[in-house]
Structures are given as structure tokens and as C-alpha cells.
Amino acid sequence: MKSVGNLENKHILITGGASGIGAATALLVASRGAKVVVSDQNRQQGEAIVEQICAKGGVATFIAADVSDSDSVIALFAQAKAAYGPVNVTINNAGIDHKPTPMHLVDDAVFHRNVAVNLAGVWYCMKQAIIQMLDNGGGHVINIASVAGLHSAPTIAAYSATKHGVMGLTKSAAVEYAKANIRVNAVCPSFIRTPMVENVLANVDERVRNAMIKANPMKRLGEVEEIAGALAWLCSDESSFMTGQSVVLDGGMLA
Numbered sequence: 001m002k003s004v005g006n007l008e009n010k011h012i013l014i015t016g017g018a019s020g021i022g023a024a025t026a027l028l029v030a031s032r033g034a035k036v037v038v039s040d041q042n043r044q045q046g047e048a049i050v051e052q053i054c055a056k057g058g059v060a061t062f063i064a065a066d067v068s069d070s071d072s073v074i075a076l077f078a079q080a081k082a083a084y085g086p087v088n089v090t091i092n093n094a095g096i097d098h099k100p101t102p103m104h105l106v107d108d109a110v111f112h113r114n115v116a117v118n119l120a121g122v123w124y125c126m127k128q129a130i131i132q133m134l135d136n137g138g139g140h141v142i143n144i145a146s147v148a149g150l151h152s153a154p155t156i157a158a159y160s161a162t163k164h165g166v167m168g169l170t171k172s173a174a175v176e177y178a179k180a181n182i183r184v185n186a187v188c189p190s191f192i193r194t195p196m197v198e199n200v201l202a203n204v205d206e207r208v209r210n211a212m213i214k215a216n217p218m219k220r221l222g223e224v225e226e227i228a229g230a231l232a233w234l235c236s237d238e239s240s241f242m243t244g245q246s247v248v249l250d251g252g253m254l255a
């Protein structure tokens with residue numbers, strides 16, 4: 001009998017796979033039998049994750065790409081297909097944030113960079129994934145949004161706007177491609193202990209730090225393994241009737 005959540009024979013591509021949520025997910029889905037493409041702009045860290053996977057007997061390869069560059073994303077998906085065949089699941093996870101700042105004081109360049117990576121990056125990856133999935137009879141696109149894509153996020157409005165945009169892409173594409181057997185879902189975490197959040201926590205005063213850590217009824221940060229576990233389920237065929245939805249992993253913050 002096959003084990004629950006078995007991901008054997010699935011080719012899973014993860015952007016931003018060198019760190020945080022992406023790295024934890026790459027390690028977990030590889031341990032469940034997936035062939036994993038770890039992609040990131042950070043080659044050194046990405047190759048280290050691939051080494052860890054291979055050392056445990058998993059199958060993975062690193063492909064460098066900048067998701068904010070359309071040509072780079074086209075090359076990424078071409079190389080991924082050459083490595084393991086058409087992508088079955090893509091996890092569009094690469095993202096950046098910005099320093100919490102009153103909206104009227106945020107530089108336009110910060111806004112545009114957030115849009116380029118978090119929104120255009122997901123757009124480019126979705127297009128390339130869908131092209132391969134249409135040819136291959138189906139697939140699953142999973143976008144990492146945020147609770148900041150579902151409700152207000154004072155002082156991180158530029159980030160929040162991009163994540164609301166990701167939710168729009170997720171829902172529209174889910175309806176558009178359901179007939180083609182392509183599912184599109186999102187995952188919306190609240191604060192998770194990753195380098196991105198550690199960096200924010202290190203640069204705010206103690207009052208704000210405590211407020212961030214205790215922003216949900218569980219009064220703690222989430223751990224990357226808690227997001228990776230949900231993603232591994234989403235990657236599996238057990239989630240087969242789910243599309244156009246978001247999995248909210250927030251310790252009860254939005255309840």
C-alpha cells in the first residue's frame with residue numbers, strides 16, 4: 001500500500017527554494033519521493049539545499065533564476081523540463097518584503113520592486129507552468145500569498161498589495177484552467193520564523209517585536225515545517241478537489 005501523501009513521480013518546482021519556507025518544503029517533498037527543482041537567485045544556498053536532499057537519497061537539482069525577469073523564468077522552466085520532464089506542481093514562493101513604514105513614506109522604488117518580485121514573478125512563473133501543464137494534461141500551481149493578501153496590513157501596504165494581487169491571479173486562473181485539469185491554489189501564512197521575518201524582528205523595537213510574535217491567539221510565530229506540511233499535502237493528489245482556494249496558516253489570526 002502506498003503511504004499517505006506519496007509524491008513519487010511528481011516533478012515539483014519551487015522558487016525561492018534556498019531559504020525559509022521554500023527550503024523546508026523542498027526537503028519535505030523530496031523525502032516523500034518527489035523530483036524537486038530548487039530554484040532561487042541565491043545559488044550558494046540553493047545548491048546547499050540540493051546537497052542536503054541528495055545526501056538523504058532524494059532527487060533534486062538547483063536552477064538559478066530571478067523570478068522578476070521574464071527571460072530568466074522562461075529559461076528556468078525549459079531547464080526544469082529538460083531535467084525531469086514537464087512540471088507537475090509549481091510552488092511560486094520566491095518573495096521579498098519591505099521595512100514596515102507608513103505608506104506615504106515608502107519609496108516608489110520599494111513599491112515597484114515588491115511588485116516586480118512578488119506579483120510579476122508569480123505571473124511569469126504561472127504562465128510558464130501553465131504552458132507545460134496544458135501540454136501535459138494538467139498540473140497544480142501553488143502560490144505563496146500571505147494573510148497580508150487577505151486583509152489589511154498597515155505599514156506594509158506595498159507588500160500587502162502584491163499579495164492581494166497573487167490572490168487575484170490564483171482565483172482567476174483556477175476558474176480559467178479547471179477544465180484543463182490545472183488546479184491553482186494559494187497558501188497564506190502569517191508570521192513564520194524565517195530569515196525574512198527574523199530580519200524584520202531584528203530591526204523593530206521590543207514592543208513591536210512582541211506584538212508581531214503574539215499577533216495570533218497561539219501567541220507564537222509559525223515554524224517553516226508547519227507550512228511545508230500543508231504544502232506537501234497540497235502537492236499530493238489528496239487535494240484533488242481543491243482549486244481557487246487559499247489555505248490560511250496563521251495560528252488563528254484571522255479567525
Ligand SMILES: NC(=O)c1ccc[n+]([C@@H]2O[C@H](COP(=O)([O-])OP(=O)(O)OC[C@H]3O[C@@H](n4cnc5c(N)ncnc54)[C@H](O)[C@@H]3O)[C@@H](O)[C@H]2O)c1
Pocket residue numbers: 015016017018019020021022039040041042065066067068093094095096097117121144145146147188189190191192193194195196197
Ligand atoms: N515568513 C513569513 O512570515 C511569511 C508570511 C507570509 C508569506 N510569506 C511568503 O512566503 C514566501 C517565502 O518567504 P520566506 O519567509 O521563506 O523568506 P526567505 O527570505 O527566507 O526566502 C525567500 C527566498 O526567495 C528568494 N528570492 C527573493 N527574490 C527573488 C527573486 N527575484 N528571484 C528568485 N528568488 C528570489 C530569496 O533568495 C530567498 O531564498 C514569500 O513569498 C513570502 O512573502 C512569508
